[in-house]
Amino acid sequence: MPLKKRYNSLMIVLHWGMAVGILMMLGSGIYMEYFNMDNALKFKIFQWHKSGGVLLLIALAIRILIRLLSALPPLPQHFNNLEKRLAHAGHMALYVAMIAMTLSGWVMVSSSIYGLPTIVFGWFQWPHIPNISANELWNSTAKTVHFYGFIFLATLIVGHVGAVIGHYKKDKINLIKRIWWKQ
Numbered sequence: 001m002p003l004k005k006r007y008n009s010l011m012i013v014l015h016w017g018m019a020v021g022i023l024m025m026l027g028s029g030i031y032m033e034y035f036n037m038d039n040a041l042k043f044k045i046f047q048w049h050k051s052g053g054v055l056l057l058i059a060l061a062i063r064i065l066i067r068l069l070s071a072l073p074p075l076p077q078h079f080n081n082l083e084k085r086l087a088h089a090g091h092m093a094l095y096v097a098m099i100a101m102t103l104s105g106w107v108m109v110s111s112s113i114y115g116l117p118t119i120v121f122g123w124f125q126w127p128h129i130p131n132i133s134a135n136e137l138w139n140s141t142a143k144t145v146h147f148y149g150f151i152f153l154a155t156l157i158v159g160h161v162g163a164v165i166g167h168y169k170k171d172k173i174n175l176i177k178r179i180w181w182k183q
Contacts, residue, residue, distance in 0.1 A: 057102040107142035
């Protein structure tokens with residue numbers, strides 16, 4: 001059986017869809033936190049951000065399941081052992097950061113003193129985590145994890161894209177072909 005040269009189509013859709021979603025979430029998070037706006041707009045952006053977080057959490061769960069059940073394409077043969085270990089560690093760190101961001105966001109919403117529901121883009125209500133409503137310790141811990149998770153995730157994304165560009169420039173390896181539809 002020949003080796004796979006690319007990820008399966010579902011993983012590709014999840015990768016690129018989540019990449020766009022995560023960049024939008026990072027941007028909206030910065031906008032909500034550091035830019036002045038009227039309360040009505042801020043409320044709408046928070047609701048959009050919470051909805052996006054729920055969709056990313058669901059997509060992440062599907063992505064992890066598919067990744068565990070699918071054969072992955074091998075890394076290029078001329079990657080040395082260190083490069084292979086770094087690639088694996090980088091991917092695992094991205095998953096950890098995505099899990100930390102989505103779950104800490106959910107904990108923040110669930111433990112908020114406001115108790116506002118999350119109505120995912122007007123489609124359905126996402127439940128709060130039970131027994132942590134208006135819990136200041138849970139809320140402040142989740143905010144800290146979310147803030148540092150943002151920094152960690154943003155740094156990993158820069159490193160991930162940088163590695164793809166670096167391998168293309170240095171080694172003439174187009175890693176995008178592994179996560180794109182056409183060979």
